[in-house]
Amino acid sequence: MNRFSDYSMHIEKVLRDLTYPGAPLAGLYEPIAYALEAGGKRLRPSLLLMTADAFGANAEAAENAAVGVEMFHNFTLLHDDVMDKSDLRRSRPTVHSKWDENTAILSGDTMLTLATQYVAKVSDSVLRPVLDTFNGMAIRVYEGQRLDMDFETKEQVTLNDYLRMISDKTGALIGGAAKIGALIGGASQKDAELMYQYGEALGLAFQIQDDWLDVFGDSNTFGKPIGGDINNNKKSFLLLTALEAGTPDAEALREAMKLAPGDSKVKIVTRLYERMNVSETCRSAIAQYSKQALKALKGTSLSEETREPFRALLDKLTGRKK
Amino acid sequence: MNRFSDYSMHIEKVLRDLTYPGAPLAGLYEPIAYALEAGGKRLRPSLLLMTADAFGANAEAAENAAVGVEMFHNFTLLHDDVMDKSDLRRSRPTVHSKWDENTAILSGDTMLTLATQYVAKVSDSVLRPVLDTFNGMAIRVYEGQRLDMDFETKEQVTLNDYLRMISDKTGALIGGAAKIGALIGGASQKDAELMYQYGEALGLAFQIQDDWLDVFGDSNTFGKPIGGDINNNKKSFLLLTALEAGTPDAEALREAMKLAPGDSKVKIVTRLYERMNVSETCRSAIAQYSKQALKALKGTSLSEETREPFRALLDKLTGRKK
Numbered sequence: 001m002n003r004f005s006d007y008s009m010h011i012e013k014v015l016r017d018l019t020y021p022g023a024p025l026a027g028l029y030e031p032i033a034y035a036l037e038a039g040g041k042r043l044r045p046s047l048l049l050m051t052a053d054a055f056g057a058n059a060e061a062a063e064n065a066a067v068g069v070e071m072f073h074n075f076t077l078l079h080d081d082v083m084d085k086s087d088l089r090r091s092r093p094t095v096h097s098k099w100d101e102n103t104a105i106l107s108g109d110t111m112l113t114l115a116t117q118y119v120a121k122v123s124d125s126v127l128r129p130v131l132d133t134f135n136g137m138a139i140r141v142y143e144g145q146r147l148d149m150d151f152e153t154k155e156q157v158t159l160n161d162y163l164r165m166i167s168d169k170t171g172a173l174i175g176g177a178a179k180i181g182a183l184i185g186g187a188s189q190k191d192a193e194l195m196y197q198y199g200e201a202l203g204l205a206f207q208i209q210d211d212w213l214d215v216f217g218d219s220n221t222f223g224k225p226i227g228g229d230i231n232n233n234k235k236s237f238l239l240l241t242a243l244e245a246g247t248p249d250a251e252a253l254r255e256a257m258k259l260a261p262g263d264s265k266v267k268i269v270t271r272l273y274e275r276m277n278v279s280e281t282c283r284s285a286i287a288q289y290s291k292q293a294l295k296a297l298k299g300t301s302l303s304e305e306t307r308e309p310f311r312a313l314l315d316k317l318t319g320r321k322k
Numbered sequence: 323m324n325r326f327s328d329y330s331m332h333i334e335k336v337l338r339d340l341t342y343p344g345a346p347l348a349g350l351y352e353p354i355a356y357a358l359e360a361g362g363k364r365l366r367p368s369l370l371l372m373t374a375d376a377f378g379a380n381a382e383a384a385e386n387a388a389v390g391v392e393m394f395h396n397f398t399l400l401h402d403d404v405m406d407k408s409d410l411r412r413s414r415p416t417v418h419s420k421w422d423e424n425t426a427i428l429s430g431d432t433m434l435t436l437a438t439q440y441v442a443k444v445s446d447s448v449l450r451p452v453l454d455t456f457n458g459m460a461i462r463v464y465e466g467q468r469l470d471m472d473f474e475t476k477e478q479v480t481l482n483d484y485l486r487m488i489s490d491k492t493g494a495l496i497g498g499a500a501k502i503g504a505l506i507g508g509a510s511q512k513d514a515e516l517m518y519q520y521g522e523a524l525g526l527a528f529q530i531q532d533d534w535l536d537v538f539g540d541s542n543t544f545g546k547p548i549g550g551d552i553n554n555n556k557k558s559f560l561l562l563t564a565l566e567a568g569t570p571d572a573e574a575l576r577e578a579m580k581l582a583p584g585d586s587k588v589k590i591v592t593r594l595y596e597r598m599n600v601s602e603t604c605r606s607a608i609a610q611y612s613k614q615a616l617k618a619l620k621g622t623s624l625s626e627e628t629r630e631p632f633r634a635l636l637d638k639l640t641g642r643k644k
Contacts, residue, residue, distance in 0.1 A: 025468060083427060083428065105427060132442075135438055135442070147346065149428070
């Protein structure tokens with residue numbers, strides 16, 4: 001077994017070496033190459049490779065599926081950016097702002113089919129379960145995105161609604177990547193399912209961490225400006241936790257949401273979060289999901305040594321830096 | 323063997339009986355049900371069912387794949403309508419005008435994965451070739467759409483460019499439907515390929531016919547206003563044929579393209595098409611592709627009797643009514 005960062009470096013190279021048709025179809029494929037070269041930590045494909053390796057597949061067998069999963073992830077980002085009208089992603093212009101919306105829609109569609117093609121390169125013996133996992137995971141991602149969109153205008157969103165939404169939108173894809181890796185590695189149905197649970201719980205912990213960083217993080221390491229969620233009244237884990245407290249501070253928070261976006265609003269809401277100890281609630285939720293992920297991991301037939309990089313990954317993704 | 327209209331009625335009923343998740347996900351699935359209930363002649367799924375039947379599959383085995391192909395077709399219409407900013411389709415508001423653009427994008431994405439799921443319900447023995455055909459066909463459709471988009475702003479588009487574009491955008495999907503049906507019916511690789519060729523040539527004949535109807539059809543039976551292509555200077559089979567003639571009339575046509583949209587422009591261009599005998603060129607191109615389709619059909623191992631409804635379909639789709 002290697003460390004997560006080894007798989008991450010490997011898939012980065014594989015992605016860099018992909019080639020695409022040129023003229024007259026550059027208008028379709030250039031935006032795809034552009035979207036994929038943006039980098040990031042390559043969490044999903046690296047986890048897929050690491051899981052396949054843990055269950056005994058050689059790297060090559062899992063490589064195409066890893067490309068497929070990363071292609072899928074970037075397809076969702078491309079379309080999400082159109083829907084959110086986001087002009088920047090990882091400090092670069094998004095596809096629809098560099099080209100145009102129609103290009104982002106059509107090249108995104110193409111990425112979804114390319115993703116399916118890459119995933120379908122697995123051997124015949126696992127084609128059906130891998131494909132079913134991939135498609136099922138994709139449906140959960142769309143459902144999560146729909147719920148997220150509906151939350152923007154919905155008056156009453158509970159913490160439970162939110163947890164369902166991020167399970168679908170974030171958890172399913174990370175869980176799916178781990179399960180596909182396990183299936184390619186020849187894992188039993190039970191082990192594959194447990195790896196899905198590991199990935200899904202890791203995804204939830206990671207998302208809550210991300211919500212926390214949006215308020216309390218360092219903008220240099222976080223990669224986007226701090227306070228974006230506060231200014232957008234985004235129904236994040238922090239906001240919903242605080243609102244459900246039902247205390248006078250929660251009422252004050254509800255009032256603060258009516259403020260116009262700006263530094264003052266960010267300061268006031270952050271101060272309320274601090275008074276309400278929301279960080280502590282985040283910490284304990286992250287710990288709970290990490291525990292859940294570890295429990296699933298320990299339930300598998302993997303040796304303690306083989307489980308080690310999965311535990312390290314969990315630490316890495318939830319090790320909050322302030 | 324039944325007639326095309328029997329398969330068409332059958333798939334219509336199957337599509338009507340599909341069910342979707344309700345609240346809280348109605349916002350994702352209602353637009354999908356709406357898009358699919360719009361009707362039309364159901365060319366692609368009916369052809370798939372007819373081909374599967376011709377090669378000996380029972381109807382049920384092919385039903386899901388037929389749903390998948392129709393779901394895919396309607397997904398492309400949903401996204402095309404967003405890209406073209408079309409407000410009406412088959413006399414009803416399009417999804418993005420009834421709901422909004424983001425809904426059309428996300429529900430469209432969902433339809434593509436649902437389509438793949440339906441197609442993947444085929445038996446294990448044909449899963450890989452069916453899936454490969456489906457994905458390969460999808461890629462050709464996107465490539466065709468990209469070329470079509472590029473043609474709008476491209477100065478020089480040749481008739482050959484145009485034929486490649488409609489082969490991809492229209493031919494591939496109809497060819498793919500026929501091939502998938504053949505594979506499900508247990509056809510040989512050679513027969514499956516010939517059915518693809520049959521469908522692709524039929525698609526080309528059908529598209530040229532459609533271009534012709536846009537100028538010379540009857541708006542009641544055609545389903546949209548006559549002259550739309552002329553007013554948009556759409557690079558149709560008729561326009562490109564006429565421009566390539568290099569005669570004084572072709573020059574006059576180039577001038578007429580600069581006219582503002584309106585009845586007068588439609589009249590002038592139609593008159594030029596008549597003088598240049600463009601209808602005759604359409605007729606002979608349609609005859610050529612029909613012949614090609616029939617040749618492929620005759621090359622298969624199907625009996626003359628089994629081939630009959632495929633020949634009848636060709637007649638039906640290219641039997642021009644003025």
